[in-house]
Amino acid sequence: MSQNRPVQVIAVSGGKGGVGKSNISVNLSIALANMRRRVVLMDADLGLANIDVLLGLSPKHTLADVLAGKCSLPEILMAGPGGIKIVPAASGVQRMAELSSQEHAGVISAFSDLSDQVDVLVIDTAAGISDTVLSFVRAANETLVVVCDEPSSITDAYALIKLLNKEYDLQRFRVVANMTRTSGEGQLMFNKLNSVCERFLDVALQYVGQIPFDENVRHAVQRQKALLDFAPNCKASLALRELAKKVDNWPLPSAPSGKLEFFVERLLQAAGSEY
Numbered sequence: 001m002s003q004n005r006p007v008q009v010i011a012v013s014g015g016k017g018g019v020g021k022s023n024i025s026v027n028l029s030i031a032l033a034n035m036r037r038r039v040v041l042m043d044a045d046l047g048l049a050n051i052d053v054l055l056g057l058s059p060k061h062t063l064a065d066v067l068a069g070k071c072s073l074p075e076i077l078m079a080g081p082g083g084i085k086i087v088p089a090a091s092g093v094q095r096m097a098e099l100s101s102q103e104h105a106g107v108i109s110a111f112s113d114l115s116d117q118v119d120v121l122v123i124d125t126a127a128g129i130s131d132t133v134l135s136f137v138r139a140a141n142e143t144l145v146v147v148c149d150e151p152s153s154i155t156d157a158y159a160l161i162k163l164l165n166k167e168y169d170l171q172r173f174r175v176v177a178n179m180t181r182t183s184g185e186g187q188l189m190f191n192k193l194n195s196v197c198e199r200f201l202d203v204a205l206q207y208v209g210q211i212p213f214d215e216n217v218r219h220a221v222q223r224q225k226a227l228l229d230f231a232p233n234c235k236a237s238l239a240l241r242e243l244a245k246k247v248d249n250w251p252l253p254s255a256p257s258g259k260l261e262f263f264v265e266r267l268l269q270a271a272g273s274e275y
């Protein structure tokens with residue numbers, strides 16, 4: 001793979017908790033890695049250290065240590081399944097808003113060193129519409145909104161999209177339906193969300209597909225294994241690999257905005273502008 005290829009930065013979001021953001025983030029990352037992409041998965045759910053728990057990892061250091069100057073970014077990266085690298089969760093972004101300009105520069109250069117070694121950065125965001133979630137989504141190149149068949153899932157996804165559109169002018173969103181029970185269900189959910197968005201907002205939503213409800217997901221979580229490792233041929237795994245193929249075809253940001261240092265600059269700006 002050529003050097004200096006832009007990095008695809010994808011925020012996995014959805015407003016509501018329990019819709020499957022973390023499982024999709026983990027398994028999408030692994031599926032992309034299996035397609036020979038170099039993937040870093042960032043756990044940005046600062047409340048619960050989700051991905052560590054999902055994969056049975058116990059991180060010794062986090063982004064907070066990088067911000068404090070105690071470690072370098074490569075030192076905190078954990079090896080995950082399928083060769084993905086994981087940035088463990090930390091309350092780092094809350095602190096990002098308070099960094100001095102020298103610290104800003106340090107964080108940016110930490111990520112810029114990583115730029116040459118990464119094709120895709122997947123960010124697993126927390127539930128809700130906190131400033132932290134908004135900062136990550138605003139700084140990313142693509143937003144993958146996860147919905148499932150609960151009335152509040154569509155409402156919460158709408159609330160997130162509305163805020164990002166009205167306050168920050170974001171217009172492009174990708175939507176994936178999770179835990180579907182029938183073949184047309186994902187498209188129906190998308191249509192519901194899309195029709196309110198089209199009516200009230202100036203946005204372009206794109207339906208990416210659906211991931212079926214599959215008991216294997218719960219079993220994999222219980223065993224602290226990634227679904228793609230636990231049950232590589234189950235129907236949810238197949239759907240996640242299909243999702244990865246589509247994601248891999250999304251256009252890359254045009255250079256230079258596709259460098260990780262620019263992502264981090266945007267992230268710092270977004271975090272700082274909330275205060």
Ligand SMILES: Nc1ncnc2c1ncn2[C@@H]1O[C@H](COP(=O)(O)OP(=O)(O)O)[C@@H](O)[C@H]1O
Nearest residue numbers: 017018019020021022023179212213214217218
């Ligand atoms: N496709 C699926 N089929 C069955 N259960 C699922 C599926 N996706 C997620 N789940 C269940 O939902 C729970 C919450 O998923 P998680 O990824 O942690 O959600 P979030 O990160 O949005 O809070 C998981 O522990 C799992 O049991």
Ligand SMILES: [Mg+2]
Nearest residue numbers: 021022045050
């Ligand atoms: Mg989660």
